[in-house]
Amino acid sequence: EKWAATRPKHPPTRVALQHFDATYTAQLGQLWPSVRIALLSERKYGALINNFSQDAGFADLEAQGCRDFISFRDGEAGSSFEHIDANSQQPFPLHLSQNIRCFVFPKGDTTRFKPAKPDQFGLLCYYLMDAASVLPCLALDVQEGHTVLDLCAAPGGKTLALLQTHMIGYLCINDSSVSRTLRLKKVLQSYVPKQFLADDRLRITSFDGTKWGEIESNTFDRVLVDVPCTTDRHSLMEDDNNIFSKSRTVQAACPGGEILYSTCTLSLNQNLNVVEQGIYLAEKNHDIRLQVVSLQHLTKMFRNTFHFAPDLHLGEMVIPHLTANFGPIYLCKLRRLN
Amino acid sequence: TSQAPQHPHETSPVPGGPVRDLSLRSLTDMGFTDCQAGQIFETVSSLRGGGAKHVLSTLTVLFVLGLNPSSVLKLLVKCPELYSVKDTQLQQRISNLRKLGLLEGSLQRTVAHYPKILTVPAKSVKSVAVFLREKCLFTTQQITDILRDSPAVVLEDQDQLEYKFQYVYFRMGIKQAEMVKSRLFRFHLDEVRCRHSFLERRGLYQTPDKKGQTSIINPKLDSILSADQDTFVSQVAQASVEEYNVFRELLAREWKEEELQQGRIEAD
Ligand SMILES: C[S@@+](CC[C@H](N)C(=O)[O-])C[C@H]1O[C@@H](n2cnc3c(N)ncnc32)[C@H](O)[C@@H]1O
Numbered sequence: 001e002k003w004a005a006t007r008p009k010h011p012p013t014r015v016a017l018q019h020f021d022a023t024y025t026a027q028l029g030q031l032w033p034s035v036r037i038a039l040l041s042e043r044k045y046g047a048l049i050n051n052f053s054q055d056a057g058f059a060d061l062e063a064q065g066c067r068d069f070i071s072f073r074d075g076e077a078g079s080s081f082e083h084i085d086a087n088s089q090q091p092f093p094l095h096l097s098q099n100i101r102c103f104v105f106p107k108g109d110t111t112r113f114k115p116a117k118p119d120q121f122g123l124l125c126y127y128l129m130d131a132a133s134v135l136p137c138l139a140l141d142v143q144e145g146h147t148v149l150d151l152c153a154a155p156g157g158k159t160l161a162l163l164q165t166h167m168i169g170y171l172c173i174n175d176s177s178v179s180r181t182l183r184l185k186k187v188l189q190s191y192v193p194k195q196f197l198a199d200d201r202l203r204i205t206s207f208d209g210t211k212w213g214e215i216e217s218n219t220f221d222r223v224l225v226d227v228p229c230t231t232d233r234h235s236l237m238e239d240d241n242n243i244f245s246k247s248r249t250v251q252a253a254c255p256g257g258e259i260l261y262s263t264c265t266l267s268l269n270q271n272l273n274v275v276e277q278g279i280y281l282a283e284k285n286h287d288i289r290l291q292v293v294s295l296q297h298l299t300k301m302f303r304n305t306f307h308f309a310p311d312l313h314l315g316e317m318v319i320p321h322l323t324a325n326f327g328p329i330y331l332c333k334l335r336r337l338n
Numbered sequence: 339t340s341q342a343p344q345h346p347h348e349t350s351p352v353p354g355g356p357v358r359d360l361s362l363r364s365l366t367d368m369g370f371t372d373c374q375a376g377q378i379f380e381t382v383s384s385l386r387g388g389g390a391k392h393v394l395s396t397l398t399v400l401f402v403l404g405l406n407p408s409s410v411l412k413l414l415v416k417c418p419e420l421y422s423v424k425d426t427q428l429q430q431r432i433s434n435l436r437k438l439g440l441l442e443g444s445l446q447r448t449v450a451h452y453p454k455i456l457t458v459p460a461k462s463v464k465s466v467a468v469f470l471r472e473k474c475l476f477t478t479q480q481i482t483d484i485l486r487d488s489p490a491v492v493l494e495d496q497d498q499l500e501y502k503f504q505y506v507y508f509r510m511g512i513k514q515a516e517m518v519k520s521r522l523f524r525f526h527l528d529e530v531r532c533r534h535s536f537l538e539r540r541g542l543y544q545t546p547d548k549k550g551q552t553s554i555i556n557p558k559l560d561s562i563l564s565a566d567q568d569t570f571v572s573q574v575a576q577a578s579v580e581e582y583n584v585f586r587e588l589l590a591r592e593w594k595e596e597e598l599q600q601g602r603i604e605a606d
Contacts, residue, residue, distance in 0.1 A: 018553060021541050033540035034581060040539040042588050108580055110587045322584040 027268055028309070031319065038320035046131025047113050048157065049101040050124060050191050051164055057117065057125035064111065066103040069131060069305040070096065070138070095141060097165040102134045104305060108323045124190050129157040132306055132318040132326040136224060136262040137161040139295055139333055145169040146221040149252055151209040154180035156187040158226055163192060171202040174209060181206045213248025223253045229265040245277035250288055253336045258293065262331040271330040272314045293333040360393050368397060369407045378414065382421055395425035403432060404446055417453035434460035438467055439482030452489040463492050474503045480518045488523035502527045510534055511546035512559050520560035533562050536575055536585055
């Protein structure tokens, strides 16, 4: 019948939605209805600029009314990230890479991006991804010459953002799924010139990330753990994912190294609890002490682009909102002390 | 004294006569002020075609309905098409509305509020009534109420009307009596769907299950529809205007894409 056509295309089951309503009302309170409708509506993208491409396509993007949210921050002094809150847990300033650029349409603007065009060498000028997914890469704070591990890398959006920094000494890219790793390789080939993908610069593997600490420990300056999770946008089943807490991924970082844990779920189970448990188990089982690094200044810097969940006691979370329909992305940064 | 020769004044009004020519005089004779008469005269003269002939008798029918000169003029300003409706047709349309239950008082109010209803052939109005009775199972009294409160239904596309009914009945789980009470048919289908979808995706509205039950209390249809947009957004949906504006855009895009999809499936 005609009215049937008015149903949502992928109707989540009533039971699943009710479970969601219960969980997230408890978690987000009055914010939940706005998050809910954003999850059930078209999401927004960002265009990660590929600075390996000859034609970055800026002019085109700017003419359409979008801007790089990283360099363009309303009401924010350009160098504000050097100011550090007195009560912040962050002892060192975060250096935002000047090379990572991501264009977005302004708040409330629903214009879509056109597909990226290839330059004369066939490299695409931008990569469309959730703009909030760039935050973990910025927060990872890669420095010149760093050895970096991207543990769950496919399809490669964050890998690509990390490569834009041009600062990485050696990059290990891993994803346990072989087919997804192949996809990631294709992405890299469409965006990065061959010489930057040479063996002396990076390595692509398909190991089970939970075993990484056994394979290679005390090695990396930076570790990005973008765990697989049942994403709230596509699925309504939930189970906590312990790839982080139960594993030895923190062992992969060298002492003083930093680990960025991120997920794309709103679930506190998959987020805070996993991190807390991970910290606890690292100390208990491996005698590794981890310190939480505050990301508050990051949320302050980008509060005009994203909606952040208020008052998380651990990490930060971008929550979807119709006017800025990015996320959900949870991120938490840890420093290995010993 | 010799009898004055009869000067047949061809333009003088013949009370009750079948054909009178339209003149300022004939209009003031009917009770219009000079100024009102001038206004009508001008409009009619500017109308193309021979509509002017029956204007006086058409006006008479409106007077007989019980409207006074200034309400008649208001009607004509709102709906100049009425000038070209023949008095006999007008008569027929009015008596049809009476048959459908619009009695004295509500008939006049309906006509005054929506004069266009008199431009619609009695046959079409009847078919809308039949449609409401047979396809939507409204009672006779409910149909009268619909015609009185939402006379524009008589000009709405019947497929649209059916879709609107089915949407509210099946998707929103609302019965006929409540539809009538909240004057559903005054509102455009897109507006109804948009407000409902907004609430539904925010988790504030549920389609009742087979037993008619929901796990939340749905807001009343009346409170969803009759509030102006700002009130709806802030009070009923407890959201911001910015969110609603974005949502409308996204939803319109979803509908367009669904239609394209639908078109593709049908073409296959
Ligand atoms: C959220 S996605 C990563 C998205 C990616 N970082 C990006 O930005 O494009 C999670 C990935 O983890 C991979 N994965 C699942 N279990 C894993 C494991 N035990 N070890 C390593 N990778 C795993 C999945 O194949 C999936 O590609």
